[in-house]
Amino acid sequence: MPVYNDSGEIHYSYKSCIEEYEYSYTDDSGKTIKKKVKEKRVITFNPKLQKKQLREINKLVEKVKKSKASQAKRDEYGDSAKYIEFKSADGKKAIASLNEKAIQKDMESAGYNLLITSEIKMDDREVYNAYHNLWRIEESFRIMKSELDARPVYVQKEDTIKGHFFICYVTVLLIRLFQFKVLKNQYSTSDICTFMKEFRLVKINNNRYINMTRASYFITNLAIATGQPVTNYYLTERQIKMMH
Known part of the structure; x- marks a missing residue:
């Protein structure tokens, strides 16, 4: 359908x-259940997945052909090794050849x-x-690792380790809520994290700041979506507190 x-x-x-x-499995006594x-x-x-996978298959096949031409060793084929087979005609030196059956099988199941x-x-x-939607869960773990430095953990006590990860989990939750509820999933988490890292203010007196953040399409739309003055060149103490 x-x-x-x-x-x-x-x-x-x-x-x-x-x-x-x-289904069958072997229990502790060695009995098959x-x-x-x-x-x-x-x-x-x-259809889109099919096109993507066919491109990947053709790319690996081309890699096999190039490696075969340069007489590469078996362990030098990497991911393309599944499309190569080594046959020995005289029982001595194995000759590399394309595994046409494996290639055809993967092409037929693409998509x-x-x-x-x-x-x-x-x-x-x-x-x-x-x-x-599982990829969103995987992406959340990538956010913790790459954007929030969840690992390595530079703390030793159990309470501080738990506190470290708790802060990371809450941060990811807030980023996700902001991404989906406020920005309507129009921007990636990378866009949001980049903005947070690059948002810069310089204090020029007791109540005034200069916004040093570089203008971008994301910031313009962020101001529209949130109603916050993130594009203003000058910001007051009160405006900054409102943004927090």
Whole structure:
């Protein structure tokens, strides 16, 4: 079933089924235990993802061809190693060749995803959206690591370590709320963090400051969205307190 975007183009297509699937595992005694679980499986196809993955596959194939021409060793192929196979005709020196079957298989599956969930009553689109929102969680951890210096931790006591991460979590929460609720998800967290780092004021007297922040499209729209005088050249003590 196709899902269309605002431009009338197919965003993705999906199809689902609910069945019992058998799983097996080995317990502590070494005994193999088999168990059937009722699951919903949603297969999706995304045209944009297909184009992206096909480009990546072709890029790796080109890398294989270049490495093959330069007689690279097996460990020099990196991610493209899955598209190369080494065969020995005389039992001595292995000759590198393209693994056409692996390339064809990946090309045929480009753009497809199989989503599996135990939430069998969940709507297919909800399953899709839940999966594709996982990247926001991953991005939040990247924010803590790159923007907030969550690691390495330069504290030793348990209370201070907990306090350090608590501050990081609260900061990410506030940034996310600001991003989605105030800026309507029109700007990235990187834009927000860059502004926070580069916002500079110089005090010229007891009640007056000069705004040294460089003008940008983001700051102009930030002023409109928040109603705050972040684009003003001169700022008073009262205006600064209001922004805080």
